[in-house]
Amino acid sequence: MAGIAEWLASIGLGEYAERFRENAIDLSVVRDLTEQDLKDLGVLLGHRRKMLRAIVELQREVLRTPQAGAKPASTDHAGRRQLTIMFCDLVGSSALAARLDLEDLRAVMGTYHRCIAEVVARNEGVIARYMGDGVLAYFGYPQAHEDDAEQATRAGLALVDAVASLRTEPATELQVRVGIATGMVVVGDLTGEGSAQEQTVIGETPNLAARLQTFANPGTVLISESTHRLTDGHFEFRNLGPVALKGWAEPMPAWQVLGTTEVESRFEAQHKSRLAPPIGRDEEIEMLLRRWQHARRSEGCAVMLTGEPGIGKSHIALALEERLQGEPHITVRQFCSAHHTNSALYPFTRQLERAARFERGDPPAEKFAKLEALLVRADADRVLLPLANLLSLPPSNRYRMPELSPQKRKELTLAAFLSQLTGLAARQPVFVIVEDVHWADPTSLELLTMTLEHLPRLRGLLLITARPEFTPPWPGHAHVTTISLTRLNRRNGAALIERVTAGKTLPEEVMDQILARTDGVPLFVEELTKTVLETGLLNEQDDHYVLNRPLPPMAIPTSLHASLMARLDRLAPVREVAQIGAVVGREFSYELLSTVAGLSKERLEEALAQLVRSELIFCRGEIPQAIYTFKHALVRDAAYSGLLKSRRAALHAAIAGAFEQRFPDLVETQPETLAHHLTEAGLFQKAEAYWLQAGKKAAMRSANLEAIAHLQRGIEASGHLPEGAGKDKLELAFHFALGPCLIATQGPASNKAMATFARARELCERLGDPPEQLQVMFWLTTASVMRGELPVAEETIAALLQLAEARDDLPALLNAMRGQAMIRLFMGQLTGAHEAIGRAYEAFEASSEDDRLAARSAGQDAGVADLALMSWALWLLGQPDTAIVRMDAAIRRADAISHPHSQAYACYYACILHALRGEFLVAQGHAERCIALSEEHGFRQWRLARALRGICVASLDPSPSALGEIGAVLDGYRSAGYQLAITALDVLLCPPLLNSHDYEAALELIEHGLATANRNSERILEAELYRLKARVLVARGGPAVEAEAQALLDRALSTGRSQHARTLELRAATDQAALWIHQGRREEALNFLAPIYASFTEGFETHDLKVAKVLLDGLR
Structure with missing residues (x-):
């Protein structure tokens, strides 16, 4: 209902509209009018009866619909959002009803309801429902604000005071108890029809608020844990610990709100402990310090820091203030408020009240005395009286407030602030911070403009912070510098994460997801990191964290949800277009959006233009080829999370259909995009083929991490399919494609790889020896090898060889032959290993390209691996030159096939x-x-x-x-x-x-x-370990060391000989000869070393043979 005139007209009594307006009666007042009131207004008897009946109907409507704040349009859909809910209850209402006459009770309740409506509305809340003596209020719907939880808590405290101070007729003392909770809810038109329809909230949050209210003592405010987390720093609390609440199986943490703190900066409230220096802002702080040094010595100047929310403006301001602590100066801080954009001089009056140390409950006279003490050096007529008048403080009898026009009073007030600043700067250099000037009221901006003009004549620096959308009303000045803050780069973002984790390293995939989703905005980085640490996803181990389960998509931190939703709610008429775009992804095209949005061309283009103007999204190109991108990943997430699951699924299905019908090329190149939308739409069977296709395509490009992500999504989706052989075959196909990717990225012995191999073996057993079985057996054998279980692996590889030969499965045979050679090599069976590698490489050279590609499911190319292992065996067997020829061949082959994992494999073996x-x-x-x-x-x-x-x-x-x-x-x-x-x-x-x-x-x-x-x-390398131990003992020295060293060298020599490891035998023999030379046994040393050296036919320029030759030459 638009207003009082419309209501009167609707009941046929429009002739009283002017009279109601003259008496300041609007819809918020009319419900409380009595028959005597109407009589005093001159309403005729018949009209009074008609009007009283209409007032009763209006009261009923109050019980059905929100009264404070804007009611969303009836076309609004139900949605999900974070909401702070307040439940307020009148204490002792039953006793009150028994004591008072019905009409008196009605008057008292009317006064009570009006009080609550006023306080809730003043704090940006909405009355959802009056329930007799109880009131339910929402903060964050239909319009979210960045500080809804804080506003709700302020409203709760204000209600306790306001209701207690109500003057009612008859005189009645009233008290309330208040419960407040914050959480995710579903809100929308869910019950009733027509005018009786309510914006109902579904979720545990309203129940929690109601239960906290019942637990609260009269005249107190209790809040939930989530509300406390969002408001900590702004208020003083008493922790009540876990309290038993009806309907909750476990006790719930609760806090009693005792009052507000002196902190006005939201940034300071969120960082109560000593602040660490901002990361990645050294240049900006150094520039500010240079401007300060100039300003304090000669001419004052100003710097305006601009940047999006959370970019670090307040942090830089506080960091500069901290850097100045050692210098004589005066700091003045002023904070603009989103809730006081039309409150004249709000940041300046609040700063004045803080400086004068006003307390809640101070009588006006005491406040005036405090103000007088603060301004003791200032001229009373020019400063004290204008500022006292601004604060509505009557002066003491010693002063006389002159009668002035409103304009003249305003001029004197602005001059008074300027005079006060001038006086401060005359005493010491002044550092003035004005935060969030984008929320400044017009008069504050006027005062700032005057200050900037006057600034060069003062010793001081004025630091102004603002968001990018702010356009300064003042003209350009040479002494004003603007710094636009940019986002953190990856290195600085990672450093900030490490600060939050207290130096402990996060798993790389966690770090990557945090950095990707926070876009280098410091606040986002901090809050998302804190949220991850609180989820229980990570286990702490010494200096790092490890994941204890697969990493899910990260939820929006509670601390950021309201801020992100506020940006969307400011664009409520076009929010749905943003949400449809969010379902597509962070980036979406005009062509796709126009297909699924169901809007006219004109409406869609205007909505997109509005979103671009608001900088919620960016546009690239021209319509119809335009591509749109959300400014922040978390803004996209907020838009998406506001949709009901059913609405999301329907949009995903529509998008999937559009892809299939209109964008076949994209489906071919990016099957994962279609697979994602089909999965989110619940079309799992259809999605599976595209997930498998996407995983295989990525693996073919060696994009292993992407392949793993696609294949795991497919495996998860397969869990929704009906049980049976068809599902088992499909799941096995996913695991079979996943295996090589995990081997490449994490190694065959990693927990994820082992789990994949085990599941694949289980599926093979259920399906009855499918073709994939041999490769799965090889994976399990390789895992045993990497875990050091060589004897076990030796037995399983022999069985695998037999099966591969019996089935004539050449790819499996190529891998099994190499696996057997590798096991023998590491077990020190060098001649057997060399023979096995030779056979494996011969089989590889005779194989087809298709078989070679199939064998690559082991993780690397079979030929590359054969050559690398062969080079190790040859070097140990005493053919060092031939060994290098084979290793170089392995690297050349890996490069020729451009297979990154095979290249890394070859480089690793070559390095060792x-x-x-x-x-x-x-x-x-x-x-x-x-x-x-x-x-x-x-x-x-x-x-x-x-x-x-x-x-x-x-x-x-x-x-x-x-x-x-x-x-x-x-x-x-x-x-x-x-x-x-x-x-x-x-x-x-x-x-x-x-x-x-x-x-x-x-x-x-x-x-x-x-x-x-x-x-x-x-x-x-067992022989080498014995040799090195002997060298260390000799170098360390000590009694009987030579005898112990001799025993170790004997062991090294016997081990090398038994393994035919001629290179290791030569090394041990060289050390043996050196020891004997030291003991004076030169001839024995020559006779011992010479035949071993002579047995070599190559490698004479290698280090080992050169050392042996120098020793021999010295003996001859």
Whole structure:
């Protein structure tokens, strides 16, 4: 109903409209008029009866519809949103009803309801329902605000005071109790028809608010945990701990609100502890410091910091204030408010009240005295009296307030503020902060304009913060600088995350998702990181976190939800277009939107234009080729989360249909897009084919991380299909495609890979030996190898070879032959390994390209792996030159087929080979390339190359930092369950420790390697471990050390000979000869070393043979 005139006209009494207006009677008052009131207004008797009946009907309507604030249009759909709900109840209403006459009770209740309506409306709330003595109010609907929870809490406190101070006839003391809760609800037109329809809220939040109210003592306000989280810092609380509430199985945390704090900055309220310096803002702060130094010495100046919400404007202002603490100055802080955009001089009056230390409940005279004390140095007529008048404070008898016109009074008031600032600057340099000037009222902007003009004559810096949409009303000034804050880059965003986690590292996929969804906005980064830490998704382990379950899409933090929804609600008429776009994704095209929106061309284009003007979305190109992008991922999420699930599903289905019918090229190139919309629409059967297609396409491009995401979505969707062989075949296809991607990115021994292999084996057993079975067996065998279970793996690989041969499955045979060779190699069975690798490579060279591609499901190319393993075997067997030829061939093949995982595999094996040969510069080059490939493609298992790079650096120039990196990488490798090739790293790390004289660490490393060799049968470098232990003991010195070293060298020699590891035998023999030379047994040394050296037919320019030759030449 538009107003009092319309209501009077609707009941046929429009002739009284002017009389009602003259007496300031509107719809909020008319419900409380009595017959005597109407008589006093001169309403005729018959009309009074008619009007009283209409007032009764109006009262009934009040009980059915929201009364304070705007009611959403009837065309609004139900939606999901975060809401703060307040439940207020009148204490002792039953006793009141028994004591008062009915008409007196009606008058008291009317006064009570009017009071509540006024307080709720003043705090941007909406009365949802009057329920006798109870009142239900919403904060955040139909219009969200950035501080709905704070406004609700302020309203609760105000209600307690306002109701207690009500003057009623007859005189009655009233008290209320208030409960407030915040949470996600569904809100919309859900009950009733026509005028009786209510905006009903569904969810536990209103029930929680009501239960908290019943638990509250008279005259108190209780809030829920979620409301406390959003308002902490703005209010003083008493923690009541968990309280038992009817309807809740577990006690719920509750807080009693005691009062407000002095903090006005929302940023400060959210950061109550000492602030850390802003990350990535050094240049801006240095510039502000330069401006301050100039301003305090000579001419005042101003800087305007602009940037979107959460970008760090307040943080920079506080950081600058902190940097100035050691200098003599005066700080003046003023805060504009979104709720006082039409309250004249609000930020300046609030600052004045804070500076004068006004307390709630101070009588006017005491406030005037405090103001007088504050302005004791100022001229009374020019400063004190105008400011007292502004604050509605009557002066004491010593002063006389002159009669002035409103315009003259305003001029004096503005001059008074300016005079006060001038007086402060005359005493000390002044640092003035005016925050959120985009919310400033017109008179405040006028005062700011005057201040800027006057500023060069003062010693001071004026720092103004504003959002990008703010257009300054003042003209350009040479002494005013504008700084536009940009978003944080990835490095600074990661640093901010690390600050929130107190230096503990997050899993990479968690870090990536936080950075992707927060777009470099510091507030978003902080709040989303805090939310992730609170979800229970992560387990804390020493200096890092690990995921305890698959990472779901991250929800919008409660602390950001209201702010994001407020942006959408300000565009309510076109919000639905934004929501449809959000269903498409962060980016959507005009062509697609026009197909599914169901709007006329004109309406759609105007809605999109409005969204672009508001900077909620950006536009690229011209209609109809235009592409739109949400400014923030979280804004898109907020728009999407506001839709009911049923509405989302319908839109996803419509979008999927449009893709299939109108965009077949996109479906071909991006099948995952169609698969996503089909899945969200609940069309799981149809979605499965596209998820599988998307996963395979990504894997073919070596986009393994994307492939994993697509395939896992498909596996999740398959859970909605009916049980049966068809579902099992489909799920197996997904796991079969997923296996190689997990091997490439995380390694076959990772928990995720092992779970995939186990599920695939289970499906194979249920389906009865399908073609995929052999490859699944190979995966499980490879996992056993990587976990160091070599004897077990040796048995399973033999069985797999037999099956592959019996089924004539050449791809499986290629992998099984190589697997057998690899197991033998690491078990130290070098001749058997060399023979097996030779057969495997012959089979590979004879195979077709299709078989080679099929064999690549093991994770890497079979030919590359054969050549790399062959090179290791040849080097150990005493053919160092041929070994390098084979390794170079492996790298060339990996590069020729452009298969990134095979390239990383080859580089890793090449790095270890060259490092074992003492060629650390060459090894370092391979390590760097392996690391680069791993980072580009997400190959986690090959990140062990970082340790190899550290070993190469430490071997060339030992340093504590290099050794520290090696230890951290090795710990991560072992903690992930990997055991294979650890002894190679133990062998390589020992010499740098020996060179840095850290003998105990070197011995500990060798003992670890020997224990691994005994436990896992990984004896490939066992002889080298014995030799190195002897060297460390000799270097450390001590009694009987030579005898112990001799025993170890004997063990190294016998082990090398039994394995036919001629290179390791030569090394042990060289050390043996050196020991004998030291003991004076030169002839024995010559006779022992010479025949071993002579047995070599190649490799005479390698380090090992050069060292042996120098020793022999010295003996001859």
